[in-house]
Amino acid sequence: MTDPLCLDDASDIRKRFWAIADDVTYLNHGSFGPTPLPVQEAQRQWSQRLASNPMNGFVRELDVEVERAKARLAAFLKCSPTDLLFIENATTAMNVVAASFELKPGDEVLFNDHEYGAVRRIWERACQAAGAKLVTATLRPFHEPGDVIEPLLEAVTPRTRLAILSHVTSATATVFPIRALIAALAEREIPVVVDGPHAIAMQDFSLGELGSAFYCASLHKWLCAPLGTGFLHVAPAWQSKIRAPMLSWGRPIAGRDASWQDELRWQGTRDPSRYLAVTAAIELMESFGLEHFRQRGFSLALEARAMLEDLLKTKATAPADLAWSGTMVAVPLPPGNIPSAADADPVQMGLWNEARIEAPVMVWNGIRHLRVSCHLYNDRQDLRLLESTLKSLRGRCW
């Protein structure tokens, strides 16, 4: 049988480009992506160059290089580099937005029941501090874009000031109809903050044309950049509002005009090598072929979904087509006790203890979901091992 997407065996690519331990089946790229070897090497070289003369690095050289790396990222994301800022991760970017967006008593921030828990905490605190309210829309089971759009619009009131939306959700691994959502909210003059760490490389889109007011992302997920790399994209109309929650010098770097980014670009002395290695990650993913990566990951995730739905007798939340699904899938586990800590989940622990499989179990809406991520180093052998291990856990863990 032909295997044009090489789904059967990824051992060669895994060995050549990743340093994942031999005995580990890694199905959790969605949480913590292992950094590929060429990206590690690029970061090491930048770090070494900095160590050879930090004064030269910080004062003369690396600022220019970071701008170059950012311009490369902007080209990849299809947006203007002047709207884009390297930042540590999606969490930091979201905190900057929450610290900058002016909320008044009685204002409402529109949320929904598929958002990431840490993002909820960020906006709960921002709303509490301002006397504002976080309004959570309950979305309908997903069949068509209206199942996301309509419940959100129904929750809009004259006091709604901002909406927070995932591009791809975490626990339910669902691709939201983000363009249509932003457009529908724009008609009501509601700006959108997109929480987008899973979308980068997984989704083909033009950030400059998306219409979001703010876009927060991590690059250490599907793009495979070093841990601790992400970005904040701010539409020009909102740039003057941005305030750094943590202050340092806050002035323009020599020779450059003042910009909304100045306070955030220099946050005390840090090693910029991880940002400089983002270029290596983009080049690596482009050398594999982004369309190949997306198609292959989607196809493998579809196979994972079919196997899990059959075994667990449940249905994934996201419909099985490209509009709703990408390179990961989350399938509900049959009802069972919800453990107090995620790493105590008996299925997650059983997969690790019995077969060295890393796949997270996440609780969404009171139901445990097993999430499987499919990057280029994953293959059908991983899915077969997952299937046989789950079969051996059946009866003990659910």
Ligand SMILES: Cc1ncc(COP(=O)(O)O)c(C=O)c1O
């Ligand atoms: C939807 C979503 N938003 C935000 C985050 C936070 O990303 P980070 O930990 O890289 O800041 C995650 C992490 O998994 C996520 O899945």
